[in-house]
Amino acid sequence: MANPDPKPAHERIIALDALRVIAAFIVLAQHFRLVFELHWPEWLRKGLFDSKAAVMLFFVLSGYVLALSLGSNAPTFIAYVKFGVRRIFRLYPVYWAALLLAFMVLWAVQQTGAGQVTGLPVWFLDAPGPQLKQWFLQSTLIAPGMKSDFDLPTVWTLMTEAKVSIVFPFLAWVILRSRPSLACAVVAVLVLGSHWLDKHIIGTAAFLGMFALGTLLCRVPNTFWTRLNNAVWWLLLLLALALYSAISWRYIMPSIWLGYYLCGLGSLILIAGTIHWPLMRSALTKLQNILRVDLSYSIYILHYPVLVALKKLAGTGIATSPVLAFILAVAVTVGLGLLLHHTLEKPAIELGRLLTRSRSASKA
Numbered sequence: 001m002a003n004p005d006p007k008p009a010h011e012r013i014i015a016l017d018a019l020r021v022i023a024a025f026i027v028l029a030q031h032f033r034l035v036f037e038l039h040w041p042e043w044l045r046k047g048l049f050d051s052k053a054a055v056m057l058f059f060v061l062s063g064y065v066l067a068l069s070l071g072s073n074a075p076t077f078i079a080y081v082k083f084g085v086r087r088i089f090r091l092y093p094v095y096w097a098a099l100l101l102a103f104m105v106l107w108a109v110q111q112t113g114a115g116q117v118t119g120l121p122v123w124f125l126d127a128p129g130p131q132l133k134q135w136f137l138q139s140t141l142i143a144p145g146m147k148s149d150f151d152l153p154t155v156w157t158l159m160t161e162a163k164v165s166i167v168f169p170f171l172a173w174v175i176l177r178s179r180p181s182l183a184c185a186v187v188a189v190l191v192l193g194s195h196w197l198d199k200h201i202i203g204t205a206a207f208l209g210m211f212a213l214g215t216l217l218c219r220v221p222n223t224f225w226t227r228l229n230n231a232v233w234w235l236l237l238l239l240a241l242a243l244y245s246a247i248s249w250r251y252i253m254p255s256i257w258l259g260y261y262l263c264g265l266g267s268l269i270l271i272a273g274t275i276h277w278p279l280m281r282s283a284l285t286k287l288q289n290i291l292r293v294d295l296s297y298s299i300y301i302l303h304y305p306v307l308v309a310l311k312k313l314a315g316t317g318i319a320t321s322p323v324l325a326f327i328l329a330v331a332v333t334v335g336l337g338l339l340l341h342h343t344l345e346k347p348a349i350e351l352g353r354l355l356t357r358s359r360s361a362s363k364a
């Protein structure tokens with residue numbers, strides 16, 4: 001393991017966008033099954049199609065991408081503030097739009113009978129009144145008293161991302177600048193100590209190891225990957241899929257965190273293959289070129305209120321066919337995602353970059 005050899009800041013690995021979109025669609029599909037109370041065979045619910053596995057992939061991938069954006073420079077107050085500003089403009093605008101959509105949909109369902117959503121319900125549906133204080137807390141993602149099961153089942157992952165972002169620059173600095181042995185030791189402590197962190201600190205801290213795994217990937221030199229031939233990559237892919245699928249059996253393991261982190265290791269190999277294996281990178285790049293824009297975040301955060309709205313319509317005789325309902329769910333979610341991408345998400349990200357651009361870069 002050598003010093004990090006990150007890609008230039010302007011280079012975007014669009015194959016990773018395709019990997020994120022696939023994971024987001026898996027979450028959408030599993031939540032569709034729950035909301036519409038469908039009985040799918042076990043092989044369509046577990047393993048590669050486990051929605052929790054997709055979330056672990058998101059966390060590991062965030063660690064890798066965020067570490068690349070930070071580089072290996074020592075953290076300064078200015079750099080820390082700039083990182084925070086970019087994360088706020090990345091996470092919050094689309095989330096606030098999803099929160100508004102969720103309020104409108106869930107409020108309508110609450111007024112006409114929350115029993116219409118018995119699969120994957122949220123706490124607000126059974127709450128008395130509008131619960132405006134809790135909606136305000138939801139808008140912060142980090143405020144004490146915010147309930148993770150209040151309005152959006154996916155919000156707990158955003159809470160994790162937002163809270164981890166507070167300490168991530170320091171974690172990345174330690175992993176990227178320390179001796180390889182120390183960097184590996186830090187990651188090992190976070191991974192092996194996840195159960196203890198969950199019991200004695202907070203559940204969010206137990207996921208730090210996921211982000212650390214992604215950060216550690218930045219330390220592996222490109223020359224290591226270029227020496228691997230297709231046969232080795234295929235074996236690594238099989239190993240990755242086996243580890244990734246292990247999360248579905250987390251409840252029968254000595255600790256659920258063993259299942260989580262086996263999945264994290266599988267995710268790490270999948271991400272490495274997406275970046276460094278020409279065959280896998282080419283296939284995912286072609287897929288992303290069809291999609292043209294990264295809709296993973298929008299799909300992930302918008303799909304639940306869309307599903308609940310369609311479930312409500314199903315009660316009136318509209319979209320009663322599960323196949324038709326699923327097609328409508330995907331179409332509406334993607335349509336809303338495209339709208340928000342061009343009107344809110346992309347402008348917000350660009351504004352965040354503009355506000356944090358260095359003076360020298362601005363002059364150049």
